[in-house]
Amino acid sequence: MQKRQILKFIKEELNEAEKQHVIDWIRNHSDNQKRYNILKATYIASSFNETSTYNSDFFFKKFNKKVRVKNNYKYVAIVTSFVLISFFSFNYFNQTEVLNKTSDQLKELVDINIINTVTSKGGNSNIILPDGSKVVLNADSKLSYPKIFNDSIRNVVLIGEAFFDIEHDSKRPFIVDANEIKIKVLGTTFNVKSYSKDEKIETTLVTGKVELIKDNETPVILAPSQKAVFYKTQNKLKIEKVNSSNVVAWRKGKLVFKNTSMKEVVIDLERKYNVKFTINSQKLLEYEYTGTFDNLSIDEVLKLLIISSPISYTIKDEKINLDMN
Numbered sequence: 001m002q003k004r005q006i007l008k009f010i011k012e013e014l015n016e017a018e019k020q021h022v023i024d025w026i027r028n029h030s031d032n033q034k035r036y037n038i039l040k041a042t043y044i045a046s047s048f049n050e051t052s053t054y055n056s057d058f059f060f061k062k063f064n065k066k067v068r069v070k071n072n073y074k075y076v077a078i079v080t081s082f083v084l085i086s087f088f089s090f091n092y093f094n095q096t097e098v099l100n101k102t103s104d105q106l107k108e109l110v111d112i113n114i115i116n117t118v119t120s121k122g123g124n125s126n127i128i129l130p131d132g133s134k135v136v137l138n139a140d141s142k143l144s145y146p147k148i149f150n151d152s153i154r155n156v157v158l159i160g161e162a163f164f165d166i167e168h169d170s171k172r173p174f175i176v177d178a179n180e181i182k183i184k185v186l187g188t189t190f191n192v193k194s195y196s197k198d199e200k201i202e203t204t205l206v207t208g209k210v211e212l213i214k215d216n217e218t219p220v221i222l223a224p225s226q227k228a229v230f231y232k233t234q235n236k237l238k239i240e241k242v243n244s245s246n247v248v249a250w251r252k253g254k255l256v257f258k259n260t261s262m263k264e265v266v267i268d269l270e271r272k273y274n275v276k277f278t279i280n281s282q283k284l285l286e287y288e289y290t291g292t293f294d295n296l297s298i299d300e301v302l303k304l305l306i307i308s309s310p311i312s313y314t315i316k317d318e319k320i321n322l323d324m325n
Contacts, residue, residue: 001032010040028159113148115147117143118142119139121140122274124136131172133174134165135165138271140195142158164176167187168186170186174186174187180201181213186209204227224244225244254295256292265289280323289309302320310324
């Protein structure tokens with residue numbers, strides 16, 4: 001992330017899409033959060049002796065100048081004070097309305113006691129949360145949560161896919177922050193698929209009840225075996241009936257597809273098997289595949305694709321090239 005972009009975010013000079021990009025970057029790693037803290041503290045300190053009419057380009061140039069020794073001591077003292085404050089204060093996010101979070105949720109997000117569990121492509125992880133809730137984290141995913149939940153809310157942040165089995169607690173709702181969608185529950189089992197690069201966010205309820213919350217819109221309540229699909233570019237939410245056991249079959253090594261575009265099939269295969277596909281046909285991108293891969297090797301998957309669909313493949317430079325017959 002370029003320093004100029006972060007400074008524009010601090011000065012609220014970005015559009016909504018650009019703001020969200022910076023927010024995602026801050027959430028992605030604790031080092032990013034620390035870098036943001038330091039830049040904001042430096043910006044605040046530097047603004048003491050400047051009028052508010054200066055723009056981000058001015059401050060970008062200012063930060064990259066070599067500080068003159070004769071005027072350095074007071075400036076360093078101010079910056080140091082604000083850096084320390086920014087590390088221990090939860091008010092360093094002036095963009096609260098952009099993040100749409102409570103102060104407690106922000107605290108959990110930036111606190112040094114946050115646990116970040118990350119899975120690589122081809123792997124998954126079983127997690128026990130502080131309240132005893134169980135999570136199965138799918139491949140190429142990240143779950144962030146505090147070592148201890150606070151007294152009013154249980155909040156986690158998900159990038160990727162996970163299956164949640166949540167302990168009931170009527171006094172402390174459990175909330176999954178899945179990018180543009182928040183899922184609120186008291187105690188239930190459900191699946192969330194929210195990869196940053198995917199075109200949609202999916203929430204499937206297995207048992208119990210969940211509320212889907214988006215911005216200030218009316219919450220949507222799901223019933224068991226219902227899936228809510230949020231299409232990011234269209235800003236549209238669709239509810240559909242599904243076989244929930246098929247949706248969560250990935251926990252047992254299975255991938256189940258029903259009228260799924262080949263583009264989506266390939267993305268799931270890349271995550272599960274840590275391989276790279278190239279689709280050489282526009283027609284194949286739109287082809288809808290139905291089938292089940294039950295704990296197969298990647299070689300077995302390719303053979304099944306050939307048998308069950310008009311697809312051929314070649315392997316070159318460690319890439320699997322798919323064509324339509």
